[in-house]
Amino acid sequence: MRTVLELERVSRTYGHGPHTVHALRDLDARLYAHSLTAVMGPSGSGKSTFLQCAAGLDKPTAGTVRLGGQVISAMGERGLTRLRRERIGFVFQSFNLLPTLTAQENVLLPLRLAGKRRDPARARRMLARVGLDGREGARPGELSGGQQQRVAIARALITEPDVVFADEPTGSLDQETAAGVLGLLREAVSAYGATVVVVTHDPEVAARADRVLRLAAGRLVQDTAGVPA
């Protein structure tokens, strides 16, 4: 299994002195290519902090994060912004689509931001793959929650990122719609070879993941892939 992302002895603390919060403590983890990993754990266990450090949205207080062998935990903000645009895809609980743009324009946004060629046919193909054939011109307000999340997934995949990070992607959807969205993330792995990391409380996601990482109090306490925690 090829390692895409590696966290080595990563700690993230907030605050100082007696008020220090240890959100992540000396955490080692590897994420493998072409797999769906669920990151689980109780509220406050460090899941969001893990995602933010792994995705270059936040910097660890100590330790190293490597994406494809490149140390990203030492990169400056400009480099990180570029890296996030070009090599990482994001899917959020609240979809985070731009309300004034159509589905197609939302999907093309990462390419626009990266200064790359925006090919409408490619966006349409991507929207068709997520089951939104014919809805290219719809704005987010005209789409259901599940459909909006499908647009967000298409947007996350259009740059063919090294890793897609999804933060509670099914959190605001009913069970049936959530199952559809989860199926799409699974398909992104099996059909397109994507690497997907989902932070979730949803046991359905964990049940369909290739691997589950469980955090507690900022530590990795369980790894179902059998790598010693």
Ligand SMILES: Nc1ncnc2c1ncn2[C@@H]1O[C@H](COP(=O)(O)OP(=O)(O)OP(=O)(O)O)[C@@H](O)[C@H]1O
């Ligand atoms: N910006 C911040 N300032 C201070 N403390 C923070 C900050 N962000 C997170 N923390 C603390 O770090 C710890 C881990 O938080 P984190 O949000 O990573 O947990 P989580 O597992 O994602 O929780 P949840 O499931 O509730 O979203 C918590 O104790 C939290 O209060």
